[in-house]
Amino acid sequence: MALPINIEDLLNKQKIESNRVEFKKGWNPASIYHSVCAFANDIDDLGGGYIIVGVDSDDNTGLAIRPVEGVPIEKIDGILQDMIGYNNKLSPFYMPRTSVEDVDGKQVLVIWCPAGINRPYSVPEDVTSKKSKEYFYVRCGTSSIIAKGEVLDELRELASRVPFDERGNPDIRIEDISILLLREYLVAVGSKLANELYTKPLEDILDQMVLFVGPTEKRMIRNVAAMMFCEHPEKFFPYTQVEIVVFPEGKIKNPRNFTEKTFRGSVPQLVKQTMDYLRTNILYENVQKVTGQAEANRFWNYPYDALEEAVVNSLYHRDYSQHEPVEITIEPDGLSILNCPGPDRSIPQSAIDKGDNLRSRRYRNRRLGDFLKELDLTEGRSTGIPTIQEKLAGNGSPRASFETTEDRLTFLIHIPSHTGFGDTIVAKNDSEKTTEKTTEKTTEKILRLIKENPEITNKELADACGITEDGVYWNTKKLRKNNIIRRVGGDKGGHWEIVDDGSQDKN
Numbered sequence: 001m002a003l004p005i006n007i008e009d010l011l012n013k014q015k016i017e018s019n020r021v022e023f024k025k026g027w028n029p030a031s032i033y034h035s036v037c038a039f040a041n042d043i044d045d046l047g048g049g050y051i052i053v054g055v056d057s058d059d060n061t062g063l064a065i066r067p068v069e070g071v072p073i074e075k076i077d078g079i080l081q082d083m084i085g086y087n088n089k090l091s092p093f094y095m096p097r098t099s100v101e102d103v104d105g106k107q108v109l110v111i112w113c114p115a116g117i118n119r120p121y122s123v124p125e126d127v128t129s130k131k132s133k134e135y136f137y138v139r140c141g142t143s144s145i146i147a148k149g150e151v152l153d154e155l156r157e158l159a160s161r162v163p164f165d166e167r168g169n170p171d172i173r174i175e176d177i178s179i180l181l182l183r184e185y186l187v188a189v190g191s192k193l194a195n196e197l198y199t200k201p202l203e204d205i206l207d208q209m210v211l212f213v214g215p216t217e218k219r220m221i222r223n224v225a226a227m228m229f230c231e232h233p234e235k236f237f238p239y240t241q242v243e244i245v246v247f248p249e250g251k252i253k254n255p256r257n258f259t260e261k262t263f264r265g266s267v268p269q270l271v272k273q274t275m276d277y278l279r280t281n282i283l284y285e286n287v288q289k290v291t292g293q294a295e296a297n298r299f300w301n302y303p304y305d306a307l308e309e310a311v312v313n314s315l316y317h318r319d320y321s322q323h324e325p326v327e328i329t330i331e332p333d334g335l336s337i338l339n340c341p342g343p344d345r346s347i348p349q350s351a352i353d354k355g356d357n358l359r360s361r362r363y364r365n366r367r368l369g370d371f372l373k374e375l376d377l378t379e380g381r382s383t384g385i386p387t388i389q390e391k392l393a394g395n396g397s398p399r400a401s402f403e404t405t406e407d408r409l410t411f412l413i414h415i416p417s418h419t420g421f422g423d424t425i426v427a428k429n430d431s432e433k434t435t436e437k438t439t440e441k442t443t444e445k446i447l448r449l450i451k452e453n454p455e456i457t458n459k460e461l462a463d464a465c466g467i468t469e470d471g472v473y474w475n476t477k478k479l480r481k482n483n484i485i486r487r488v489g490g491d492k493g494g495h496w497e498i499v500d501d502g503s504q505d506k507n
Helices: 007-011 029-041 073-087 149-160 179-189 202-208 223-229 267-281 304-316 349-354 366-374 384-394 432-452 458-465 469-481 501-506
Strands: 021-024 049-053 097-103 106-113 122-124 134-140 143-146 220-222 241-246 259-264 285-288 297-300 326-331 334-339 401-404 411-416 485-488 495-498
Touching: 007 049, 007 097, 007 106, 021 029, 029 049, 029 073, 029 106, 029 122, 029 134, 029 143, 073 097, 073 106, 134 149, 179 202, 179 223, 179 267, 220 223, 223 267, 223 366, 241 267, 259 267, 267 304, 267 366, 304 326, 304 334, 304 366, 304 384, 304 411, 349 401, 384 411, 432 458, 432 469, 432 495, 458 469, 469 485
Parallel strands: 021 049, 241 326
Antiparallel strands: 049 106, 097 106, 122 134, 134 143, 241 259, 285 297, 326 334, 334 411, 401 411, 485 495
């Protein structure tokens, strides 16, 4: 079975939290099945984990030691046969997925243990013994331990709580799954399943990705499959969409002057469409020359990474059983994202008011979070708000603030615009005057560089001007709009042409 994630990402503990990856130098079924049971119980709702046999780890870093030890190829078939019997010793029955991977010229055995739907699970202390007491195991950091006392009580309570995205949905049909979206994802994460997509039935691929639930005679596709790989998930989760409203003068000052935009599609499509719109219409850079200082001060009205983190988290933590969209409102003083519902009640109001970190052990959509992490769209583990605050601080922007209602029905994130932009009109289409003022010197330099080298790339322009490629995009866009330059071909292999050499005074 091919893995739904690249083996190198597992070995380097990238895209997957370190406590969800366990390295085993050799085959030790007693110890290994403690971890199989613990990952299946998934007490922290992280999505299970991976055990990689044939890999030793560094005691200091916890990373894989390369080259790997490997598992002798002549022993692999025997191990896989033994696992069939050991799986039957898990109560209730649970079957992890296995994959033999080539690493450093050797074979390693990857045991993928998704969170089980029939938890809690128990397993004998020694699966190789005929008489061995059974225990419930859970993960504690990077170790698998016996669940006792309150931890065991909490584990038992999980039997009645299955995250919404993990539930089977009888309305989702195999034809609702887009092969194109599925392949885009598999290619993006470097999964070998991408090569099998057109040679195997789609049902087999979804089965290998653990996207089915229920018995053989009544299998259902999990909700998360439609969230990720359906062109129209709103068929199953109404109002799965992002609505953006822009008030150039402010909602209070002139509520009748506004523009609206609505995006629909799978969750990755929603993220991309939303961020493309914000990048094109809302984000812009300010460049300020400082007397006696060689480098100009540069900052954005909103740092891109902070907005992306906020948008992704709003879609990640959204309750898809509620028929409410994600609403983004943009005014001159800032941008607000309204999401339903609010944070878990276990998070105190004082933590929300402080706005540093909101820690919760319960995730509404744990599997969706896994998919987004593998796409590098979110890190999970309650890192969203710290990331937003960090990116705002790095841009010199005021801190974001967070609000929720007493009944925790909504959650509002307000991201202020950088104070250096004052009461600037928000939409780029309405802010040409500001753009001209803040980018004049940069456009002159870009125009000179293009004259000297028409084949110069955006990256080379960014390096030469000391700005980001986004900054190059906006400056060259303005030059193209004023009919000063034009691009022939793409960034690679194309070139620039000067249309009107005498037009730079329009800047």
